[in-house]
């Protein structure tokens with residue numbers, strides 16, 4: 072990419088200075104100051120245009136910074152629009168880039184770590200990287216066995232997963248870790264895990280809860296597609312598929328598969344997960360403070376029609392501080408956040 076730009080710059084310089092490869096008569100080399108000026112501005116303009124912007128940008132953001140980001144992504148080979156709107160395509164490109172650099176946390180959010188790797192690729196044409204290699208664009212949309220459309224970017228920190236948008240059956244987050252928080256059991260089960268970006272913040276949330284005198288426990292985090300399949304099949308066998316769908320998720324449709332959700336509870340609740348939790352000190356504290364750490368109450372009271380889930384004061388979902396604050400302050404759901 073750098074090479075292409077260099078060639079354009081060279082071509083312009085050659086035209087300006089009147090020399091080209093098929094120039095048969097060598098011209099007198101006369102020094103002309105005004106010409107130097109033209110040359111340097113032209114080169115500078117070409118160089119200035121494309122750099123990795125500063126700051127944090129994420130889905131739904133708009134403006135010049137987003138346009139610069141999109142231009143930089145196009146420069147390194149992504150075929151996306153530079154419309155100034157951080158859309159699904161921009162999120163895809165950022166996620167794909169992040170996935171190709173092992174040390175970089177994957178979130179679909181453009182941040183300092185992403186700026187670093189974007190700059191590397193912009194400056195080094197030899198950088199080991201290939202647009203679309205880690206997260207190939209799917210030619211056509213696919214659905215689950217229940218007919219639910221499958222989302223194309225499960226790594227996105229802002230991925231909307233519900234009864235209408237499912238995760239791919241083979242999606243297993245690669246960055247699952249066990250957060251250092253209290254659990255009411257000691258076995259080393261997969262449900263203790265979360266994706267690293269969320270686990271770090273859950274630890275902070277628990278620390279703050281401790282300091283506030285709350286006795287908070289984590290009950291259930293990551294759940295694989297297969298595990299969800301088994302749970303749903305058992306619920307459907309007992310209650311019928313339709314009834315089961317009201318209180319448990321069909322495989323692919325559970326946020327627990329994202330590795331970004333955790334069910335929390337307390338000794339006062341006997342570690343159960345039910346709506347009474349919302350009235351306990353711990354439940355009230357979680358609702359008031361989760362957003363500071365990037366979490367939302369995913370299924371709020373009174374929004375059952377929108378989320379298609381009963382009120383679940385215990386289920387918190389990581390979306391990042393910016394979105395969490397907006398959602399919790401406005402008292403809306405993730406579905407409403409993405410509505411125009």
Ligand SMILES: [Zn+2]
Nearest residue numbers: 332333334386
């Ligand atoms: Zn849950």
